[in-house]
Amino acid sequence: MDIEQNQAELIDNFVKQASAQKGTALGSVILEATSHPSLFAFSEILAVPTVAELEGTENSVYLKVLQLFAHGTWSDYRSNCSSLPQLVPDQVLKLKQLTVLTLAETNKVLPYDELMMELDVMNVRELEDFLINECMYAGIVRGKLDQLRRCFEIQFAAGRDLRPGQLGSMIQTLSNWLGTSDNLLVSIQEKIKWADTMSELDKKHRKEVEARVEEVKKSISVKAEVEFRGLEDIYSEPGGVMDYEEDRSRPKRRRHPRS
Structure with a gap:
């Protein structure tokens, strides 16, 4: 099964789940969606009426988490972590993967130093392992690791949800x-x-x-x-x-x- 078809089926499944829940019950659906290893698009879930109704309620934090995964990066989470729930390890991994996709939107050559800062990675070995195992093997990016120039050359990157505007x-x-x-x-x-x-x-x-x-x-x-x-x-x-x-x-x- 190719990645596009898999994404479509996953999105359809979570849209159905979100449509059948309200309020606090949506928290578990959003947690599962943002933790799923094969899901990288969330705009359809955001558009579900029951999810949009979370705005301005005591459960609006779930909406903010979903918006973060639809449009944000790991740096955005670190800047606003006090107003957001603590992420589980699968969510942390997912948000860092999405961060690479965001960086690839504007630059096809990503310096190691920038990546390590944006992903909160301490050394080159850890960064390269992440790019290979969690990004290229996952099929969301293709590229070349240039150790001499200390950069990641992007050949292909999956697209993210469109941000407002x-x-x-x-x-x-x-x-x-x-x-x-x-x-x-x-x-x-x-x-x-x-x-x-x-x-x-x-x-x-x-x-x-x-x-x-x-x-x-x-x-x-x-x-x-x-x-x-x-x-x-x-x-x-x-x-x-x-x-x-x-x-x-x-x-x-x-x-x-x-x-």
Whole structure:
């Protein structure tokens, strides 16, 4: 089963559970969802009416925990831990995984020093073990650990839930990208048209050159044939060159002196 299908089934399951509970009972559902090793998206659960109704009530802390896992990072939790319940180890692991995904949204090369600070990790060995075992093996990121440059090069990272207000920015980014793509497509089509025109002109020029070469060949052939025939006529005439040569080869008679 691929990760997208697994996510969809898990989300559907937790949405159904959350829809059937209210108040304090939602706490166990949210705890289970934020601890699940294969669940990394929570916006659908946040949208459940019974969950949204926790806002402003004595159980609003459960809503804040779910919002933290939907949009926040480990640093956010450390900054607000006094107003949030203590996380269980599975939640801590999950929030740190989500933190890596958040960092990968804006930078595809993550320095070790930044990662160690954001994840509250003490040394490089612990950081690399976490990235390999808890992120790459989990399938949420792919990348290369560069020990020489002390950085993690991101090749792929799963997306997180959109934060409030982020949808408009994303739509604008996609619109800009679409406009740029359209302009690029027009430019490519113009270049293709120009290339086709040049190709046709080149073919026409080649044909003209070939025709001229053929004309020159024919002209040379005709001229050579005429010259050859002229020489042939000269040598075949009576008293021509051959007769003259034969006459010169005959011995001359000696005249005797008169008495």
